[in-house]
Amino acid sequence: MIDLVPEAPSPAPSLAKPAPLVDPFGRKVEYLRVSVTDRCDLRCVYCMAEDMSFLPKAEVLTLEELDRLCSTFVKLGTRRLRLTGGEPLVRRDVMRLIHALGRHIKAGDLDELTLTTNGTMLFKHAAGLFEAGVRRINVSLDTLDPHKFQAITRWGKLDKILGGIQAAKEAGLKIKINTVALKGVNDDEIHRMVAWCGEQGFDLTFIEVMPMGDIGEGARIGQYWPLSMLKAELQKRWTLEESDHRTGGPARYMRVSETGQRIGFITPLTHNFCESCNRVRLTCTGTLYMCLGQEDAADLRTPMRVSDEDGPLIDAVREAITRKPKGHDFIIDRRHQGPAVGRHMSVTGG
Numbered sequence: 001m002i003d004l005v006p007e008a009p010s011p012a013p014s015l016a017k018p019a020p021l022v023d024p025f026g027r028k029v030e031y032l033r034v035s036v037t038d039r040c041d042l043r044c045v046y047c048m049a050e051d052m053s054f055l056p057k058a059e060v061l062t063l064e065e066l067d068r069l070c071s072t073f074v075k076l077g078t079r080r081l082r083l084t085g086g087e088p089l090v091r092r093d094v095m096r097l098i099h100a101l102g103r104h105i106k107a108g109d110l111d112e113l114t115l116t117t118n119g120t121m122l123f124k125h126a127a128g129l130f131e132a133g134v135r136r137i138n139v140s141l142d143t144l145d146p147h148k149f150q151a152i153t154r155w156g157k158l159d160k161i162l163g164g165i166q167a168a169k170e171a172g173l174k175i176k177i178n179t180v181a182l183k184g185v186n187d188d189e190i191h192r193m194v195a196w197c198g199e200q201g202f203d204l205t206f207i208e209v210m211p212m213g214d215i216g217e218g219a220r221i222g223q224y225w226p227l228s229m230l231k232a233e234l235q236k237r238w239t240l241e242e243s244d245h246r247t248g249g250p251a252r253y254m255r256v257s258e259t260g261q262r263i264g265f266i267t268p269l270t271h272n273f274c275e276s277c278n279r280v281r282l283t284c285t286g287t288l289y290m291c292l293g294q295e296d297a298a299d300l301r302t303p304m305r306v307s308d309e310d311g312p313l314i315d316a317v318r319e320a321i322t323r324k325p326k327g328h329d330f331i332i333d334r335r336h337q338g339p340a341v342g343r344h345m346s347v348t349g350g
């Protein structure tokens with residue numbers, strides 16, 4: 001494995017620790033989500049249009065540049081890094097970046113390095129992820145029915161994902177399953193998902209569909225299923241106990257007595273969790289979005305390229321954090337035409 005950053009002698013410890021990133025609402029920003037590519041090998045109907053145009057390769061930052069940006073955030077107090085996309089594992093040589101970022105875990109400067117993946121490439125990379133310092137991953141899986149899986153992802157093969165999940169389990173990775181709740185699509189499968197995750201020893205998170213990117217909004221409105229309704233349906237069959245388990249993400253958890261596993265609920269629409277937001281999002285072009293549900297963004301590529309010194313980049317990051325909004329403006333409303341946020345989820349990685 002080639003290191004992105006050559007081994008350097010350990011610098012003398014600096015007494016002056018940079019001030020942490022705190023937004024205008026007093027929220028400490030210590031979680032960076034990085035979309036390492038906007039490309040994906042699937043086309044989930046709620047995420048992408050079938051016909052997508054992707055960024056020209058020339059606009060995409062190199063792995064070295066992504067490493068530098070992430071490492072600058074680590075210097076500024078980021079404790080959790082999540083790689084996402086598009087599909088993070090389809091980016092060429094992405095394992096080199098993940099291994100390089102693992103040095104921050106080894107140095108104790110980062111609490112968690114992880115990723116959210118569709119699972120298609122796990123059969124190849126699971127062991128490497130563990131070696132790099134990744135200990136848990138989130139795998140997106142909306143159905144256990146192969147035909148439905150193909151319909152939702154437009155061409156995905158369920159067997160490949162299940163094989164990848166198995167490989168990840170064998171590699172020692174803790175797995176959480178992400179399921180977007182889609183009325184009329186997978187609402188008849190929620191009990192099966194809970195039972196399967198229970199058997200496998202996985203936590204499961206249900207997610208409300210968010211209005212991002214133009215995919216033909218009519219379909220998304222029809223599929224929106226508030227998690228309050230999903231939860232009521234679950235309680236007909238399972239005993240859900242309160243849980244104070246937290247991962248640093250937006251999910252609120254309950255424990256299923258019958259399986260011993262947890263179920264998370266991510267409810268941006270019905271119960272927004274913005275008051276405790278601790279994260280920002282970096283795209284593969286070096287654009288920083290201060291909120292998933294807003295369009296305002298800051299360019300970090302220019303200040304990074306202007307100098308090898310970190311000063312201009314750090315100034316740009318600090319300025320961006322002063323613009324972090326209080327929350328999103330998502331609504332799902334039949335009278336409201338078009339998505340609340342124009343960019344697709346795959347650009348900022350959810």
Ligand SMILES: Nc1nc2c(ncn2[C@@H]2O[C@H](COP(=O)(O)OP(=O)(O)OP(=O)(O)O)[C@@H](O)[C@H]2O)c(=O)[nH]1
Nearest residue numbers: 116138176178207247248249250251266268292350
């Ligand atoms: N609105 C909103 N949605 C988010 C946010 N963070 C994650 N999500 C959504 O939650 C879903 C699952 O995201 P993941 O990438 O698995 O991350 P997570 O649930 O925060 O991860 P952990 O809690 O660390 O396991 C995705 O659909 C994201 O779009 C957020 O800050 N705001």
Ligand SMILES: C[S@@+](CC[C@H](N)C(=O)[O-])C[C@H]1O[C@@H](n2cnc3c(N)ncnc32)[C@H](O)[C@@H]1O
Nearest residue numbers: 047085086087116117118140178209210345350
């Ligand atoms: C954009 S994907 C990127 C990572 C990877 N390709 C995957 O699918 O896990 C991250 C997460 O966002 C979710 N997602 C995508 N579009 C969404 C939408 N419109 N509303 C809610 N969640 C969405 C996916 O289900 C997935 O769990």
Ligand code: SF4
Nearest residue numbers: 040043044047086118
């Ligand atoms: S949800 Fe993930 S796997 Fe599905 S199209 Fe979006 S980026 Fe690809």
Ligand code: SF4
Nearest residue numbers: 274277291292327328
């Ligand atoms: S919608 Fe924006 S403010 Fe709310 S939790 Fe997500 S990123 Fe944070």
